[in-house]
Amino acid sequence: MRAVLYGYGRVNQSTHRLAVTRPWLHVSGLIATRDGPPSDLTQGLAVHADAAGLLERLRPDVVIVATRSRVVDALPQLRIAAAARPRVVLCTAEELAWLAPDDPARDELTALARQHGVAIVATGVNPGFVLDLWPLVASGLAWDIRSIRARRVSDVSGFAPVTRSRLGLDHTPESFAAGVADGSVVGHLGFPESIRILGARLGRPVDEVRLTTEPVIAERRYELPDGVVEPGRTIGADQRAVGLVDGIPWITIELMVHGAPSVGGVPAIDEVLIEDEHPIHVRVDPGFAGVRGTAALLVNGIPEARRAAPGLHGPGDLPPTAPWLGATLA
Numbered sequence: 302m303r304a305v306l307y308g309y310g311r312v313n314q315s316t317h318r319l320a321v322t323r324p325w326l327h328v329s330g331l332i333a334t335r336d337g338p339p340s341d342l343t344q345g346l347a348v349h350a351d352a353a354g355l356l357e358r359l360r361p362d363v364v365i366v367a368t369r370s371r372v373v374d375a376l377p378q379l380r381i382a383a384a385a386r387p388r389v390v391l392c393t394a395e396e397l398a399w400l401a402p403d404d405p406a407r408d409e410l411t412a413l414a415r416q417h418g419v420a421i422v423a424t425g426v427n428p429g430f431v432l433d434l435w436p437l438v439a440s441g442l443a444w445d446i447r448s449i450r451a452r453r454v455s456d457v458s459g460f461a462p463v464t465r466s467r468l469g470l471d472h473t474p475e476s477f478a479a480g481v482a483d484g485s486v487v488g489h490l491g492f493p494e495s496i497r498i499l500g501a502r503l504g505r506p507v508d509e510v511r512l513t514t515e516p517v518i519a520e521r522r523y524e525l526p527d528g529v530v531e532p533g534r535t536i537g538a539d540q541r542a543v544g545l546v547d548g549i550p551w552i553t554i555e556l557m558v559h560g561a562p563s564v565g566g567v568p569a570i571d572e573v574l575i576e577d578e579h580p581i582h583v584r585v586d587p588g589f590a591g592v593r594g595t596a597a598l599l600v601n602g603i604p605e606a607r608r609a610a611p612g613l614h615g616p617g618d619l620p621p622t623a624p625w626l627g628a629t630l631a
Contacts, residue, residue: 302603302630305330305361305387307352307378308368309343311460312393315596316365317342323600325630330359334368334378352378356385362607365599366392370490372406383413383421389606390414390421391599395491398428398616399498411613420609422619424602426594427453428491429616432554433498436573437617439583440503447576449499452555456562456569457537458525459592468558469516469538471530477516477538488514489556492542496552498616500544507544507552515539523561536560598622604630 302325306313309331320328321342330347332355349355356364364382369375375394382390400407414421423429432451440446457468469477469486480486493510500507517537523530530536537559544552562569571588575581602622607630609619625631 302326302362302607303329303359304363304365304603305332305356305359307332307364307366307382308334310367311464311592312367312595312599313365314342315592316367316599319596319600323625324628325625326363326600326603329361330355332356352381353384356381356387361385361387363387363389363391363603366390366394367595367599368394370395370487372396372400376406376409379410379421380413383410383417383419386417387419389603389609390419391602391606392421392423393425393595393599394423395425395428395489395494397423398425398433398491399494399501400613400615407613414613415611418611420606420611420614422602422606422609422614423616424595424598424622425491426589426591426598427455427489427556428495428498430594430598431571431589432491432556433495434616435571435583436575437499437502439573439581440575442581443575443577443579445578446503448551448553449576450553450555450574451495452570452572452574453588454557454559454562454567454569454571455588455591456560457558457591458560462528465525465528465560469514469535470558470560471528472516472535473533474516474518474535477535481514486514486538488538488540488558492540492554492556495554496542496544499552500546502617505546505551507546508548509545510542511545512540512542517557517559517565519565523564525560530560536565537562597624601625 332352516535519536539557571585573583604625
């Protein structure tokens with residue numbers, strides 16, 4: 302399978318490193334959406350900013366789009382990728398994980414996928430696994446579900462400084478509040494998608510999603526791999542989203558992004574609690590890795606995605622993702 306990486310940020314860099322370990326997968330090109338750091342893996346690789354031209358020349362089987370979080374920003378890239386007629390387009394845009402039935406982007410992408418014979422697959426650690434698909438699988442053991450609570454503490458030190466700033470790191474309390482108000486500080490973007498995936502799959506869609514975002518203030522100096530956060534500035538963001546049915550909280554998702562959770566005394570964990578006649582409590586410590594985990598889902602998701610019918614596929618629509626470790630694809 303020939304693959305082209307659309308964008309070369311932290312996720313696709315990690316995806317590239319994993320891809321070279323799979324003998325059935327060959328990364329043949331890279332679409333540079335911005336100046337990125339050179340890599341030993343990019344030597345000899347076709348690299349170009351002209352996405353349509355590169356895809357026309359290389360004719361890949363797979364295009365992996367790991368660039369933007371919002372659908373409105375990723376949509377132009379998905380149009381170009383689908384028009385090249387690969388068998389699969391994988392995309393990590395958080396908002397793509399769940400689109401309302403009447404969302405124009407859903408209609409457009411579905412039509413594009415069918416027109417060009419492409420499976421467009423939304424994937425990622427979160428949304429796409431930790432706070433939606435994983436709780437959903439655990440709920441299969443439930444008798445009745447009175448409420449679901451999922452919590453994640455994520456170490457985001459591996460993200461680029463510009464991404465960390467968007468997540469809410471290294472701000473004054475005042476600039477953090479202003480950023481939340483004007484949308485430049487968003488923390489995690491996928492809360493509504495995760496909650497609506499769960500509600501729809503369980504047959505009890507939520508009526509409303511309420512979100513709060515609070516700063517995590519550094520009480521000491523934190524040294525990150527490529528920067529420093531001084532005391533009094535934000536080292537993270539603590540967010541809580543609640544999905545309500547008839548005004549009653551039913552699904553609660555909590556997420557703290559932190560620049561150094563182990564140093565700050567906040568263990569990086571993932572946790573699901575299902576209130577039931579027989580309660581279910583699952584905890585992963587340490588939690589699932591964000592960048593490496595997303596790269597794994599991208600690479601490991603290719604074998605099943607290539608068997609999917611043309612169309613738009615969200616988390617849980619395809620069979621479970623698992624590594625294919627054979628020399629050739631079955």
